[in-house]
Amino acid sequence: MKINSVFSKALLFAGTMFFTLGFQSCLDDDDNNYSLRYPNALVTVKSDADGSLFLQLDDKTTLLPTNVKKSPFGDKEVRALVNYDEVDESSGDYSKAIHINWIDSILTKPIAPDLGEENDKIYGTDPVEIINDWVTIAEDGYLTLRFRTVWGGRNKHFVNLLLGQNPENPYEVEFRHNAYEDTYGTTEDRLVAFKLDGLPDTEGKTVKLKLKWKSFTGEKSAEFDYCTNKSLTPANPEVAAVRSKQDLK
Structure with missing residues (x-):
């Protein structure tokens, strides 16, 4: 993942401490291990x-x-x-x-439909930091992101991935966050994954997938290596919005 920004990158790389996700095991494990x-x-x-x-x-x-x-x-x-x-x-x-x-x-979602002038109202413009971490990756037909923002605990936050509006780059996407005014509280991390089958087939080539988002210090972007045909995902699988945290949708 290559980070590009006209603003400070300090928050993006801040800390590698493991983030709490409220893991729920489907099997018994040993808390002492x-x-x-x-x-x-x-x-x-x-x-x-x-x-x-x-x-x-x-x-x-x-x-x-x-x-x-x-x-x-x-x-x-x-x-x-x-x-x-x-x-x-x-x-x-x-x-x-x-x-x-x-x-x-992890909360797993398809790319959201473009609502034109309604994008800001529905999908929001609240800031996040995308964390450069081992789980922030494009692979197997998905873009998985670890992101950081402020959580007040009053409302579920709404996160989405939109197709970019750059006619010269069909592999440009935009992360959107709607906190529904739940912007006062603690700074915490969450995970979300987006299925990328809405992007053009790369026909076996590895291309640069560009992600844009609004951070707390301005607009930022990152690039990921992406290849459609390296995914072994069956054609048109149903994507589930299943997650362990109940404050994200």
């Missing part, structure tokens, strides 16, 4: 033709869980944080066999 407290992968939760669970780790790597057969999120495809261990078992058609210790979904 430090290694189980934090995620060790960001994945896409998918199901094969017979409904069996598998995880897409990156554009090339798939994981077959040996201890969970069906998705805890139903038939919805979502991005998720997971803590897993590799196991010495057959992975079949998949890259690796794993044991899931816990898994927690």
Whole structure:
């Protein structure tokens, strides 16, 4: 991820301390085992033709869980944080066999429709900071973002990704945030993932995906490497708005 801004970049890189997401495990874990407290992968939760669970780790790597057969999120495809261990078992058609210790979904959304003059009213113009972190990445047909803003706890915040209005760059998108006037409180981080199937097919080439957003110090942008055909996502999967935090939509 390459950051471009005419303003200070200090907030964007501030801190690498793990952010609280209120993880909810689908399995029992050992609170005394430090290694189980934090995620060790960001994945896409998918199901094969017979409904069996598998995880897409990156554009090339798939994981077959040996201890969970069906998705805890139903038939919805979502991005998720997971803590897993590799196991010495057959992975079949998949890259690796794993044991899931816990898994927690991220709010996963499609690109929002362009409402023209209503964009600012509906999608908002409230500022955020996009955090340069291992979970801020474009892969497997998704743009996953860790972002930071102020939360007062009064209203759910509304976040969306819009197609850019740059006729010279079809791979330009814009992050929007509507706090619904819930702008006084504590500064906290959240995660959100957007499915990028609304972008033109890159036809196997890696292009620069440009993300724009309004920060607390002005307009900023970042670039990500993006390739449509490296995703193993089935055609037109249903995207679920499943999340662990209830203050985001």
